[in-house]
Amino acid sequence: xxxxxxxRRVTIxxxxxxxxxxxxxxxxxxxxxYGVSPAMRxxxxxxxxxxxxxxxxxxxAMRGRTYTIGLMLPHIRNPxxxxxxxxxxxxxxxxxxxxxxxxxxxxxxxxxxxxxxxIDRQVDGIxxxxxxxxxxxxxxxxxxxxxxxxxRHERSTVYDAVFDDDETGAELAVxxxxxxxxxxxxxxxxxxxxxxxxxxxxxxxRSEAYERVMREHGLADEIAVATTYYTEExxxxxxxxxxxxSPCPTAIFAGADQxxxxxxxxxxxxxxxxxxxxxxxxxxxxxxxxxxxISLTSIDQDGALMGRxxxxxxxxxxxxxxxxVRFSVTPGLVQRRSTAPPPHSARAHxxxxxxxxxxxx
Amino acid sequence: xxxxxxxRRVTIxxxxxxxxxxxxxxxxxxxxxYGVSPAMRxxxxxxxxxxxxxxxxxxxAMRGRTYTIGLMLPHIRNPxxxxxxxxxxxxxxxxxxxxxxxxxxxxxxxxxxxxxxxIDRQVDGIxxxxxxxxxxxxxxxxxxxxxxxxxRHERSTVYDAVFDDDETGAELAVxxxxxxxxxxxxxxxxxxxxxxxxxxxxxxxRSEAYERVMREHGLADEIAVATTYYTEExxxxxxxxxxxxSPCPTAIFAGADQxxxxxxxxxxxxxxxxxxxxxxxxxxxxxxxxxxxISLTSIDQDGALMGRxxxxxxxxxxxxxxxxVRFSVTPGLVQRRSTAPPPHSARAHxxxxxxxxxxxx
DNA sequence: CAAATTATGGGTAACGTTACCCATCACCTG
DNA sequence: CAGGTGATGGGTAACGTTACCCATAATTTG
Numbered sequence: 001x002x003x004x005x006x007x008r009r010v011t012i013x014x015x016x017x018x019x020x021x022x023x024x025x026x027x028x029x030x031x032x033x034y035g036v037s038p039a040m041r042x043x044x045x046x047x048x049x050x051x052x053x054x055x056x057x058x059x060x061a062m063r064g065r066t067y068t069i070g071l072m073l074p075h076i077r078n079p080x081x082x083x084x085x086x087x088x089x090x091x092x093x094x095x096x097x098x099x100x101x102x103x104x105x106x107x108x109x110x111x112x113x114x115x116x117x118x119i120d121r122q123v124d125g126i127x128x129x130x131x132x133x134x135x136x137x138x139x140x141x142x143x144x145x146x147x148x149x150x151x152r153h154e155r156s157t158v159y160d161a162v163f164d165d166d167e168t169g170a171e172l173a174v175x176x177x178x179x180x181x182x183x184x185x186x187x188x189x190x191x192x193x194x195x196x197x198x199x200x201x202x203x204x205x206r207s208e209a210y211e212r213v214m215r216e217h218g219l220a221d222e223i224a225v226a227t228t229y230y231t232e233e234x235x236x237x238x239x240x241x242x243x244x245x246s247p248c249p250t251a252i253f254a255g256a257d258q259x260x261x262x263x264x265x266x267x268x269x270x271x272x273x274x275x276x277x278x279x280x281x282x283x284x285x286x287x288x289x290x291x292x293x294i295s296l297t298s299i300d301q302d303g304a305l306m307g308r309x310x311x312x313x314x315x316x317x318x319x320x321x322x323x324x325v326r327f328s329v330t331p332g333l334v335q336r337r338s339t340a341p342p343p344h345s346a347r348a349h350x351x352x353x354x355x356x357x358x359x360x361x
Numbered sequence: 362x363x364x365x366x367x368x369r370r371v372t373i374x375x376x377x378x379x380x381x382x383x384x385x386x387x388x389x390x391x392x393x394x395y396g397v398s399p400a401m402r403x404x405x406x407x408x409x410x411x412x413x414x415x416x417x418x419x420x421x422a423m424r425g426r427t428y429t430i431g432l433m434l435p436h437i438r439n440p441x442x443x444x445x446x447x448x449x450x451x452x453x454x455x456x457x458x459x460x461x462x463x464x465x466x467x468x469x470x471x472x473x474x475x476x477x478x479x480i481d482r483q484v485d486g487i488x489x490x491x492x493x494x495x496x497x498x499x500x501x502x503x504x505x506x507x508x509x510x511x512x513r514h515e516r517s518t519v520y521d522a523v524f525d526d527d528e529t530g531a532e533l534a535v536x537x538x539x540x541x542x543x544x545x546x547x548x549x550x551x552x553x554x555x556x557x558x559x560x561x562x563x564x565x566x567r568s569e570a571y572e573r574v575m576r577e578h579g580l581a582d583e584i585a586v587a588t589t590y591y592t593e594e595x596x597x598x599x600x601x602x603x604x605x606x607s608p609c610p611t612a613i614f615a616g617a618d619q620x621x622x623x624x625x626x627x628x629x630x631x632x633x634x635x636x637x638x639x640x641x642x643x644x645x646x647x648x649x650x651x652x653x654x655i656s657l658t659s660i661d662q663d664g665a666l667m668g669r670x671x672x673x674x675x676x677x678x679x680x681x682x683x684x685x686v687r688f689s690v691t692p693g694l695v696q697r698r699s700t701a702p703p704p705h706s707a708r709a710h711x712x713x714x715x716x717x718x719x720x721x722x
Numbered sequence: 723c724a725a726a727t728t729a730t731g732g733g734t735a736a737c738g739t740t741a742c743c744c745a746t747c748a749c750c751t752g
Numbered sequence: 753c754a755g756g757t758g759a760t761g762g763g764t765a766a767c768g769t770t771a772c773c774c775a776t777a778a779t780t781t782g
Contacts, residue, residue: 003506011768022732027427027770035730057481059768061419062737076446082438098478101462117459120418261652268653292629293620293654372738383762388740396760420738423767
């Protein structure tokens with residue numbers, strides 16, 4: 001190995017000899033453990049400051065805590081996750097804990113590798129955002145390390161769950177479109193290779209709520225779902241596919257803002273206007289949705305609150321709580337200019353279908 | 362501590378006794394070290410597979426490598442960073458290395474804490490994206506751990522540098538606006554609390570190139586810079602401030618797409634149209650810029666390439682390279698519909714052509 | 723005032739892995 | 753065939769920290 005290691009790292013032993021006390025004493029001070037006199041604390045703290053000592057997290061990992069929380073995100077591109085991270089870091093700010101992120105990717109395999117990496121690095125707690133793994137795997141992880149699962153709905157006794165009421169959120173979106181007078185309402189959902197029970201995955205819940213509400217309003221025949229991905233590219237492809245239907249849909253409910261952005265692009269490229277010809281609703285109410293020239297109607301869920309809560313629950317677990325907690329946030333509709341009543345029956349579309357140019361890359 | 366640790370972790374000793382060899386032998390096999398016969402390799406591999414052994418990264422950290430690369434990002438909200446991460450992960454995909462991320466935040470203090478956290482966790486290499494720290498600090502880090510600094514321009518003998526030619530990029534942007542006939546061109550830059558030499562920070566380089574090009578075209582008197590942040594909010598505030606000038610600017614060059622998005626919002630809110638009244642140029646060419654109803658002219662820099670290169674350089678350093686490498690990518694202008702000639706004092710060019718940027722009303 | 727209790731500090735053995743070195747053994751040389 | 757040379761496998765001591773336990777001093781109790 002080539003690490004031209006500079007001056008040797010300051011260790012607990014250096015601090016101990018400098019302060020003329022034992023390493024045990026130093027360890028107790030830095031951990032705020034029981035059995036240290038104020039004088040001792042003072043003395044050791046001074047030595048620590050003087051030498052610029054920092055505990056070696058990797059060494060701690062062998063014996064005690066690492067003061068590290070691992071956050072597994074499917075992908076960092078989705079700005080909604082930034083809200084979650086902000087919340088988590090806010091919660092951790094006044095503690096000794098550090099958050100590290102790892103990208104889980106789009107498949108169970110890559111996700112597993114990522115979470116294993118977290119476990120191998122001996123993090124004290126794990127937050128998994130929208131994991132694909134089956135419940136058994138989640139519980140296996142949770143038995144090794146305190147875990148919060150964010151975005152899944154199943155009930156477990158070994159991990160805590162934080163989620164949005166996706167059922168209600170999707171219902172708000174579809175109802176909003178129906179109330180505006182739409183009937184040809186289509187949906188873009190997310191494809192995954194998960195083996196989890198569909199009822200526990202947020203995208204399944206959203207898409208099933210879509211179908212349910214449609215049926216409840218006598219629109220069973222209008223149900224059409226494109227199964228692509230909660231990404232721009234996925235939304236773009238899904239919308240292109242759905243816009244070829246006849247009659248052409250007048251409203252698209254995308255399961256995530258990212259997908260809605262792609263859908264907007266597809267609508268525009270098809271020569272149709274939003275919301276003149278097609279209304280679009282997203283989910284997550286990311287900041288981008290509020291930009292005036294996107295102005296996307298979306299379902300708001302409080303990502304920062306979810307992040308803060310995840311952090312809090314993890315700290316509680318680390319401190320010893322063993323009972324499982326479920327925390328649910330309530331979504332709300334934020335109406336913007338991407339939704340409007342459908343065009344009147346006798347309307348003339350610009351020729352649809354033709355210009356399938358380049359996807360936004 | 363409450364970790365209800367499940368079954369004890371499989372260790373190298375378990376593998377050794379199961380395969381009836383020494384722990385040393387197992388260690389050699391998993392590290393691909395010299396001195397193992399094919400038979401031995403076979404035998405140990407079988408035992409590893411059978412027991413589902415995974416090396417304990419935290420324990421490895423005490424002796425050898427952790428096979429971990431740490432990526433420090435100022436903030437994950439900027440989608441440009443996702444490109445960098447994609448590149449880095451692509452480069453690492455076929456190796457044993459894992460990437461972990463850490464958010465550095467907006468100040469030197471938080472950044473320092475983040476990078477220290479990486480060092481304490483004994484990562485084998487660090488990529489720092491747009492760090493605020495002074496060069497001395499970067500070199501201090503690099504002496505402890507192989508380091509790539511991404512986005513800064515200074516020359517160092519202890520770390521590798523990967524960056525975009527920001528000078529050229531900014532020049533492309535400003536020239537483009539000048540060529541279109543603009544004179545009242547303003548700039549939005551990023552504020553930081555760095556103590557680095559201004560000439561080494563990418564936002565300084567961009568803003569100085571803006572001023573230089575303006576001067577070279579006899580537009581010294583038109584120079585106006587808002588110093589906010591490379592964020593949506595920053596771009597919004599900066600644009601509001603700049604739009605109050607008299608005469609009103611006809612073009613805004615934002616130092617980053619994120620800021621440009623905010624600027625677009627501000628322009629719209631001021632009742633002005635893009636590009637009818639005001640042209641806007643961004644930097645980074647993030648995917649969002651390509652969305653039809655944003656359609657932002659931007660300077661493209663290949664983030665994935667920068668990420669891949671960072672990974673490669675780090676692996677080389679870990680393998681023993683000690684000389685310093687500098688890698689520069691060349692930016693290019695991607696013209697979209699957010700830029701057009703300035704409105705003419707008295708003429709009937711009446712928003713010719715592209716009215717596209719009108720928000721869906 | 724002796725005995726019991728509490729408060730405080732330190733010694734030591736791990737934790738799981740790897741670097742370094744040594745012991746063996748088979749195979750070449752000349 | 754003695755001595756040398758690789759190739760292969762294993763023993764052992766760290767790495768920096770903390771949990772557990774014990775020793776001592778200080779205080780309270782009966």
